[in-house]
Amino acid sequence: MSDYNFAYLDEQTKRMIRRAILKGIAVPGYQVPFASREMPMPYGWGTGGVQVSAACLMPEDVLKVIDQGADDTTNAVSIRKFFEKTAEVAVTEKTREATVIQTRHRIPEELLTEGQILVYQVPIPEPLRFLEPRETETRKMHALEEYGLMHVKLYEDIAKHGHIATSYAYPVKVEGRYVMDPSPIPKFDNPKMEMAAIQLFGAGREQRIYAVPPYTKVVSLDFEDHPFDPSKANHPCDLCGAEHTYLDEVIIDDDGGRMFVCSDTDYCAERQATGHRGRLSPSQDLEKAAE
Amino acid sequence: MTTQPLLSVKDIRKTYGDRIGCSDVSFDLYPGEVMGIVGESGSGKSTLLNCMAGHLPPDSGQVLFDTRDRGMVDTLTMSEPERRMLSRTDWAFVHQHARDGLRMGVSAGGNVGERLMAVGARNYGNIRTQAIDWLDRVEINEDRVDDKPSAFSGGMQQRLQIARNLVTGPRLVFMDEPTGGLDVSVQARLLDLLRGLVREMGLSAIIVTHDLAVVRLLADRLMVMKSGRVVEHGLTDQVLDDPQHAYTQLLVSSVLQV
Numbered sequence: 001m002s003d004y005n006f007a008y009l010d011e012q013t014k015r016m017i018r019r020a021i022l023k024g025i026a027v028p029g030y031q032v033p034f035a036s037r038e039m040p041m042p043y044g045w046g047t048g049g050v051q052v053s054a055a056c057l058m059p060e061d062v063l064k065v066i067d068q069g070a071d072d073t074t075n076a077v078s079i080r081k082f083f084e085k086t087a088e089v090a091v092t093e094k095t096r097e098a099t100v101i102q103t104r105h106r107i108p109e110e111l112l113t114e115g116q117i118l119v120y121q122v123p124i125p126e127p128l129r130f131l132e133p134r135e136t137e138t139r140k141m142h143a144l145e146e147y148g149l150m151h152v153k154l155y156e157d158i159a160k161h162g163h164i165a166t167s168y169a170y171p172v173k174v175e176g177r178y179v180m181d182p183s184p185i186p187k188f189d190n191p192k193m194e195m196a197a198i199q200l201f202g203a204g205r206e207q208r209i210y211a212v213p214p215y216t217k218v219v220s221l222d223f224e225d226h227p228f229d230p231s232k233a234n235h236p237c238d239l240c241g242a243e244h245t246y247l248d249e250v251i252i253d254d255d256g257g258r259m260f261v262c263s264d265t266d267y268c269a270e271r272q273a274t275g276h277r278g279r280l281s282p283s284q285d286l287e288k289a290a291e
Numbered sequence: 292m293t294t295q296p297l298l299s300v301k302d303i304r305k306t307y308g309d310r311i312g313c314s315d316v317s318f319d320l321y322p323g324e325v326m327g328i329v330g331e332s333g334s335g336k337s338t339l340l341n342c343m344a345g346h347l348p349p350d351s352g353q354v355l356f357d358t359r360d361r362g363m364v365d366t367l368t369m370s371e372p373e374r375r376m377l378s379r380t381d382w383a384f385v386h387q388h389a390r391d392g393l394r395m396g397v398s399a400g401g402n403v404g405e406r407l408m409a410v411g412a413r414n415y416g417n418i419r420t421q422a423i424d425w426l427d428r429v430e431i432n433e434d435r436v437d438d439k440p441s442a443f444s445g446g447m448q449q450r451l452q453i454a455r456n457l458v459t460g461p462r463l464v465f466m467d468e469p470t471g472g473l474d475v476s477v478q479a480r481l482l483d484l485l486r487g488l489v490r491e492m493g494l495s496a497i498i499v500t501h502d503l504a505v506v507r508l509l510a511d512r513l514m515v516m517k518s519g520r521v522v523e524h525g526l527t528d529q530v531l532d533d534p535q536h537a538y539t540q541l542l543v544s545s546v547l548q549v
Binding site for chain 1: 371372375394397398401404405406409410411413414415416418419435436437501
């Protein structure tokens with residue numbers, strides 16, 4: 001047994017966070033203030049998500065942590081290790097096997113199911129913040145459903161770029177009531193937010209928790225004549241050939257060479273294991289030679 | 292003129308501690324009428340305007356407004372959502388400094404479109420057409436629609452603020468020194484524009500200013516304030532040409548003749 005209380009936080013703190021989560025689920029999209037704790041990692045590294053995960057974890061849970069879709073980047077690895085050490089829970093990289101998934105900036109490609117919890121790390125929970133700096137005012141706007149300002153941002157996008165250029169943290173309206181920042185996920189992921197799993201959002205520095213319960217209506221804001229478009233790079237994945245996944249662009253040499261790969265590493269690896277191939281996959285011969 | 296006033300102010304009083312902001316102010320404003328409020332600095336005219344527009348809660352009194360659906364309603368006791376709705380549909384507020392009334396980080400078109408979007412417009416093409424139409428009405432060229440207000444001159448900013456306020460077709464406009472800080476030729480054009488819009492749209496307006504020329508041009512009726520109280524009121528020409536109260540006489544005779 002480690003010297004930490006289960007999942008690092010003390011029981012009173014977890015209780016407080018669970019109450020905030022329950023309130024968040026009861027009022028979908030509403031930002032519930034909570035007394036965020038100092039965590040053993042810097043702000044901006046997922047302190048909010050970690051606290052929400054800690055409050056959700058049970059000893060029999062299986063945890064997956066992803067950072068921009070990848071399981072093997074610094075943020076994902078360190079948070080996974082943190083809970084391996086403090087909660088001694090089983091961890092996995094397989095989306096299907098996980099019961100709690102903490103994510104930074106992506107929703108896994110694989111459909112989530114009932115019983116799973118998706119925990120988002122949120123830098124700035126207030127979607128109106130960059131247009132209205134006063135917290136008192138934005139709270140009032142949420143309370144009175146004054147969301148015209150959100151469309152001003154989209155108007156500016158179209159006026160400047162000819163189309164809605166906001167491509168991540170694309171504002172959504174939850175269950176016809178609260179406008180919510182879905183955290184900086186690509187807008188490609190927005191339609192996936194109407195899912196079977198519970199979605200929890202934790203913002204540590206800003207001390208807010210909000211939630212989207214399963215099967216909740218989540219609508220991306222748009223104009224009648226400029227409808228929402230969940231766009232992605234117009235390429236197939238260069239490793240697994242998938243044409244329906246969100247892609248990262250990777251520079252591979254000094255001559256402007258680039259490749260597009262699935263940002264969801266687990267999904268991509270699984271496709272490759274079942275024989276899917278992309279443009280830059282090692283050829284079959286080479287693989288045999290390697291063996 | 293209809294018998295029903297658009298706005299009826301009753302015994303407004305606002306104090307700052309022991310000091311009186313304004314006291315015992317009552318008047319009626321009828322549809323299509325422009326009321327001027329003049330007085331020296333510190334006479335309480337801005338306090339009064341802010342109390343009427345709902346920016347400052349007065350200590351006592353009533354501000355009755357003839358709403359479209361419920362008739363005369365006291366705007367001071369109505370619910371906040373209702374008052375805020377009113378202030379972005381039927382009311383407009385033109386600030387002395389355009390910076391207070393504009394979103395400086397948002398393009399001119401976005402500034403004008405904000406009120407439309409706030410009342411539910413969701414068609415980009417329509418919003419933009421209306422924004423351009425309004426820019427044209429306040430004599431701002433169409434090709435400036437995507438420029439930010441910070442790239443505009445003071446007079447243009449003020450005209451943009453007016454367009455932004457009038458786009459939803461309000462019935463009552465509050466103006467706080469709309470020509471303050473502008474040079475005389477720009478002032479003249481702005482006054483011309485305002486006069487045209489007020490007449491054309493049948494607006495009612497309350498204009499607070501210390502510039503007698505402004506009220507002479509725009510206002511039908513005039514209230515003169517001193518130390519928080521109304522000392523004289525009447526038709527503009529009557530008050531300016533035949534001032535009765537000592538302070539009004541001083542005010543009128545203080546205007547420099549060129």
